[in-house]
Amino acid sequence: MDDAPDSDFRDRGVPGGLVLAATPLGDSRDASPRLCEALATADVVAAEDTRRLRSLAAALGVTVHGRVVSHYDAVEVARMPRLLADVRAGRTVLVVTDAGMPAVSDPGYRLVAAAAAEGLPVTCLPGPSAVTTALVLSGLPVERFCFEGFAPRRDGERRRWLATLVAEPRAVVFFESPHRLADTLAAALDVLGPSREAAVCRELTKKYEEVRRGTLAVLAAGAVDDPVRGEVTVVLAGAGPVVAPPVESLVDAVQERVAAGERLKDAAAAVAEAAGVPKRELYNAALAARD
Secondary structure (H helix, E strand, O other): OOOOOOOOOHHHOOOOEEEEEOEOOOOHHHOOHHHHHHHHHOOEEEEOOHHHHHHHHHHHOOOOOOEEEEOOHHHHHHHHHHHHHHHHOOOEEEEEOOOEOOOOOOOOHHHHHHHHHOOOOEEEEOOOOHHHHHHHHOOOOOOOEEEEEEOOOOHHHHHHHHHOOOOOOOEEEEEEOOOOHHHHHHHHHHHHOOOOEEEEEEOOOOOOOEEEEEEHHHHHHHHHHOOOOOOEEEEEOOOOOOOOOOHHHHHHHHHHHHHOOOOHHHHHHHHHHHHOOOHHHHHHHHHHHHO
């Protein structure tokens, strides 16, 4: 790998292309020099919010010379044909969101997929991300993690989603509205249990940045007593290893099923599968207890 990577497509002899760029989460000083250069030189800038783009450019002392177009969820598909045509014509199209990395719960992935399908050049200017920032601040083991986007809004869907995380061994990171945080933590407490460790991160890199760490029992109570404001990212610790119960402790359950009419072999197999113990061991233990 070269010590000094090329700064844009033109430096690499490519006439134009699609560029996704990470923007600061809150502190404009986190903007990379490459982002500043791209904002000043791109032929087209597709921004989730054009007003925020102008504010960011002003804070960075950058003048945006290219054409600026809005590129938010509701218009992403409609904007694609023109943006792809710009890339085909050799222009550089820069995609930015309000904060963080495009296509990560923000517009961008459809455009990338379409450009890649045509074999058009696509690259990324790396930088700030609420996902990785929250992970490293959580104080939890995050060597392996999964990103879940925004938590479901409705209680039933939210609880079904949480149920899929009961045995998830990786750390889980997701976004949540401050208005729904208390309900989500309460549901997580019910579904995942009070001892699951977690972290609630808000206003990352901003003046009122705060990270609350603790068990779900502690965090759920805190969200009610002291509600948070601002943008929220939650990190859940991965589930610990499941410890199977002693085989002898399951014999009564097998005997109850036998008394209800099941064959001993079938009853032992069903209980063993649910508890995660070897079927033969439980069958032999139940057989010995009966004898």
